[in-house]
Amino acid sequence: MKNKIVPDASSTKNIMAKLRLPKAGTIEVVPSILSSDFARLADEIAEIESAGVNMVHLDVMDGNFVPNITIGPPVIAKLRKYSNLVFDSHLMISQPAKYIERFADAGANHITFHIEVADHPEKLIDRLHKLGCTAGICLNPETPVEAIEKIAPLCDMVLVMTVHPGFGAQEFMPEAAKKIVRVREIIGPDIRVEVDGGIDSQTTPIVVSYGADTLVAGNAIFAKPDRIAAINAIRAAIK
Ligand code: DX5
Numbered sequence: 506m507k508n509k510i511v512p513d514a515s516s517t518k519n520i521m522a523k524l525r526l527p528k529a530g531t532i533e534v535v536p537s538i539l540s541s542d543f544a545r546l547a548d549e550i551a552e553i554e555s556a557g558v559n560m561v562h563l564d565v566m567d568g569n570f571v572p573n574i575t576i577g578p579p580v581i582a583k584l585r586k587y588s589n590l591v592f593d594s595h596l597m598i599s600q601p602a603k604y605i606e607r608f609a610d611a612g613a614n615h616i617t618f619h620i621e622v623a624d625h626p627e628k629l630i631d632r633l634h635k636l637g638c639t640a641g642i643c644l645n646p647e648t649p650v651e652a653i654e655k656i657a658p659l660c661d662m663v664l665v666m667t668v669h670p671g672f673g674a675q676e677f678m679p680e681a682a683k684k685i686v687r688v689r690e691i692i693g694p695d696i697r698v699e700v701d702g703g704i705d706s707q708t709t710p711i712v713v714s715y716g717a718d719t720l721v722a723g724n725a726i727f728a729k730p731d732r733i734a735a736i737n738a739i740r741a742a743i744k
């Protein structure tokens with residue numbers, strides 16, 4: 506039985522001041538909580554934090570944009586007290602413009618919305634920056650890179666989906682991953698490229714060779730009894 510963790514003593518404000526998306530130039534393994542035990546979320550996050558990751562990927566689903574429902578701002582606000590990791594919040598929701606302030610108030614540091622449901626993406630990015638968050642834009646597998654060509658340079662990170670969003674443990678889509686190459690061409694080296702879906706020690710070398718530097722992995726980490734070993738296996742596959 507693992508020890509129960511206790512909330513961090515420092516105030517949420519102090520924690521937020523420290524938390525920033527790591528500067529581009531490093532490769533980050535970012536565990537996605539979707540395959541974790543949601544009844545023990547704070548403990549699950551503490552375990553991956555002990556592996557030295559800098560970020561945790563929080564999958565937010567509304568049952569409308571995707572056919573699944575997960576967590577929202579109230580859960581993120583509670584988790585904020587227990588973790589010093591950058592909260593990389595992936596909003597798989599139909600109305601991101603309606604909710605971003607609530608996610609920022611809850612303690613999300615980086616907020617990604619989907620281009621498929623953003624009427625004025627440049628305005629959303631601006632609002633996120635004014636809220637003190639970094640901004641991400643996400644592309645579904647069937648969405649062409651052209652859809653983000655103009656606004657990608659305004660973001661802090663571009664997220665390329667390599668599965669259809671909604672569920673963990675799906676098969677990696679090699680054709681979708683190829684879009685990373687074009688995304689990297691557009692944004693250059695100073696903006697992060699995140700990849701999400703089917704990332705493990707087999708697919709990691711492929712997406713890194715395309716130019717991804719932020720590797721989201723759910724099933725490859727949380728389905729394993731030893732999460733730290735699983736994170737290290739992905740790190741070892743980065744060439
Ligand atoms: C899927 C989510 C992913 C998911 C990835 O819609 O956005 O973050 O957790 O899971 P794996 O790594 O299992 O494909």
Ligand code: ZN
Nearest residue numbers: 537564595701
């Ligand atoms: Zn995700």
